Amino acid sequence: MITLAVDNQEITVKEGTTLLKASEKLGIEIPTLCYHEGLLPYGACRLCVVEIFKEKENRMVAACSFPVEEGMKVVTSSDRVLKRRRMIVEFLLSRCPDVKTIKDLADRMGIKKPRFKSKNLDCILCGLCVRVCNEIAGIGAIGFVSRGKKLKVDTPFHMASDVCIGCGACSSVCPTDAIEMELDAVKRFLELLGSEHKCRYALMGLISYKVCSNNYECWKCKIDQRIRDALGTHPIFAAKKIKKEKVNQYFSFLKKIQE
Ligand code: SF4
Numbered sequence: 001m002i003t004l005a006v007d008n009q010e011i012t013v014k015e016g017t018t019l020l021k022a023s024e025k026l027g028i029e030i031p032t033l034c035y036h037e038g039l040l041p042y043g044a045c046r047l048c049v050v051e052i053f054k055e056k057e058n059r060m061v062a063a064c065s066f067p068v069e070e071g072m073k074v075v076t077s078s079d080r081v082l083k084r085r086r087m088i089v090e091f092l093l094s095r096c097p098d099v100k101t102i103k104d105l106a107d108r109m110g111i112k113k114p115r116f117k118s119k120n121l122d123c124i125l126c127g128l129c130v131r132v133c134n135e136i137a138g139i140g141a142i143g144f145v146s147r148g149k150k151l152k153v154d155t156p157f158h159m160a161s162d163v164c165i166g167c168g169a170c171s172s173v174c175p176t177d178a179i180e181m182e183l184d185a186v187k188r189f190l191e192l193l194g195s196e197h198k199c200r201y202a203l204m205g206l207i208s209y210k211v212c213s214n215n216y217e218c219w220k221c222k223i224d225q226r227i228r229d230a231l232g233t234h235p236i237f238a239a240k241k242i243k244k245e246k247v248n249q250y251f252s253f254l255k256k257i258q259e
């Protein structure tokens, strides 16, 4: 176990706990954008920056990926920290001026107009979509392409993916709504499947077998909506925590009450 102090409050947590988790346990909120508790930390946005002090060392680190250390002192909202976060949000606001999540963050920080040139994009390059597709769906249908200013998320060679299973996990984790499940993608997906219209949750391996009765227009599916409401997250994450049998039982129950 490791003992440290966050904003002058002492806490003892397991070795390997991140500063973000330790702060959460104390009820201290640190803003995040590229963090998702079901995915490996990535440290891309740096919004969760905090200041750490240990012996003679003092530096800024990303709380979502930095592990606790014995005797460490963490400050989550010093002037230096707030200034850095403000700069990050200002930069993101110039990149994505119409994205609600970023506008809300900017409002909370009192940022009216960023000093940087506006780009009118909707992706903040947080990598959540790429990570969920790789780490959780195990598909790898999308990834980062190009470099520098041209860096973006795309399918290989910007071509329609022939491996995407249409699980929608990428769209559900995107903090900016930059990814939408398009009807075209759903149609392509249908063509790939031929006459076998298995529910996408069956394709994700969450249930043994279920036929889709909505032509893969999941937004019309009451079962899909109820599962999201009941599990409080995209089912692909819930499946990691809940035993597969439990999910199957849940689906059978929903099927019964729909009949
Ligand atoms: S819908 Fe699922 S498989 Fe397709 S790109 Fe998104 S996460 Fe990957």
Ligand code: SF4
Residues within 6 Å of the ligand: 122, 123, 124, 125, 126, 127, 128, 129, 130, 153, 170, 173, 174, 175, 176, 177, 178, 179
């Ligand atoms: S599309 Fe969304 S989830 Fe993917 S990198 Fe961009 S902002 Fe993040």
Ligand code: FES
Residues within 6 Å of the ligand: 031, 032, 033, 034, 035, 042, 043, 044, 045, 046, 047, 048, 049, 062, 063, 064, 065
């Ligand atoms: S939330 Fe920690 S770096 Fe993005």
